[in-house]
Amino acid sequence: MTFKPNRRAALAASAAAALFLIANPANAETWPSKTVKIVVPFAPGGTTDILARAVAPELSKAFGQQFIVDNRAGAGGNIGAELVAKSPNDGYTLLMGTVGTHGINRALYKSLPFDPIKDFVPITLVAAVPNVMEMNADKAKQLGIANVQDFVKYLKANPNKLNMASSGSGTSIHLAGELFKSMTGTQMTHVPYKGSGPALMDMVAGNADVMFDNLPSSMQQIKGGKLVALAVTSSQRSAALPDVPTVEEAGGPALKGYEASSWFGLLAPAGTSPEIVNRIQQAVAKSLGTPEVKEKMQAQGAIPSGNTPAQFTRLIADEHVKWAKVVKDSGATVD
Numbered sequence: 001m002t003f004k005p006n007r008r009a010a011l012a013a014s015a016a017a018a019l020f021l022i023a024n025p026a027n028a029e030t031w032p033s034k035t036v037k038i039v040v041p042f043a044p045g046g047t048t049d050i051l052a053r054a055v056a057p058e059l060s061k062a063f064g065q066q067f068i069v070d071n072r073a074g075a076g077g078n079i080g081a082e083l084v085a086k087s088p089n090d091g092y093t094l095l096m097g098t099v100g101t102h103g104i105n106r107a108l109y110k111s112l113p114f115d116p117i118k119d120f121v122p123i124t125l126v127a128a129v130p131n132v133m134e135m136n137a138d139k140a141k142q143l144g145i146a147n148v149q150d151f152v153k154y155l156k157a158n159p160n161k162l163n164m165a166s167s168g169s170g171t172s173i174h175l176a177g178e179l180f181k182s183m184t185g186t187q188m189t190h191v192p193y194k195g196s197g198p199a200l201m202d203m204v205a206g207n208a209d210v211m212f213d214n215l216p217s218s219m220q221q222i223k224g225g226k227l228v229a230l231a232v233t234s235s236q237r238s239a240a241l242p243d244v245p246t247v248e249e250a251g252g253p254a255l256k257g258y259e260a261s262s263w264f265g266l267l268a269p270a271g272t273s274p275e276i277v278n279r280i281q282q283a284v285a286k287s288l289g290t291p292e293v294k295e296k297m298q299a300q301g302a303i304p305s306g307n308t309p310a311q312f313t314r315l316i317a318d319e320h321v322k323w324a325k326v327v328k329d330s331g332a333t334v335d
Helices: 007-023 047-063 075-085 099-108 137-143 148-157 172-184 196-205 215-223 247-251 274-288 291-299 309-330
Strands: 036-040 067-071 093-098 120-129 131-136 163-166 189-192 210-214 227-232 262-269
Touching: 036 047, 036 075, 047 067, 047 093, 047 120, 047 196, 047 210, 047 215, 047 262, 047 274, 047 291, 075 093, 075 099, 075 262, 093 099, 093 120, 099 172, 099 262, 099 309, 120 274, 120 309, 131 137, 131 148, 131 172, 131 196, 131 215, 137 227, 148 172, 148 227, 148 247, 163 172, 163 196, 172 189, 172 210, 172 309, 196 210, 196 215, 210 215, 215 227, 227 247, 262 274, 262 309, 274 291, 274 309
Parallel strands: 036 067, 036 093, 163 189, 163 210
Antiparallel strands: 093 262, 120 262, 131 210, 131 227
């Protein structure tokens, strides 16, 4: 028996297929057909924002559609992360995640409105950066603090006299300070902001005393003399500030083994097409490999990556284990 297709049914099927493609822009062949949003879960001016704004125009050029940055600050990055976790998995809403949103907060917060593992698919690590232990330059001079050991000595004689700014509770900036306090047996008053940008404004104005900021967002103020860098929080010195020692180097026996670096990477809602994820990763890796972008990031103290989704997934899993221990050992709490 020969099957003769019904012309009307065939036309209906074709129309349905066309409607499916229109209604499902996540199709790898048609994506992107409109603007893509990169949610930054902190205020403008911080490292998360800086890196997102460095990557967005490169992706716009690569795909011929606008990639825009949308700042959604608050709750240590959880507000922006939740927004993306609950967005359609169509490739049009991405997150510039951090060590805070995807490495620390699960251990620090009693409950989260999203699951940093199950609700996201990692795309690529954009960059890793050291944090920098810094003070308002005038305040450091006034108190006679020229190095980490001076700082510890002052804190022990004056507990809670200095306030410690951060980009938000649970961020790597906050936890770097908590780890420092725990290892040295000192006390500072934690003041969380909605991102490094607002915190840095108060640091420069003299309203905040010390901060363990991500290096790229503080570099300009350090070079301008408004802030003084006492140490970097990584295990090795930063090529961007080669004369600044590590906390471990400068702090003596009490700070042996101290290390608290940060990272930033793109993620999408769980269920996003692997084809779209791979296309974004490849475009980011290509842009980060260009001399112009690479040199610009390195000058700010960032180490560009562009690794694969599988590699980024493993990094996030390892970071959960690492930071859960830091949170427990330091006794850090959410303010």
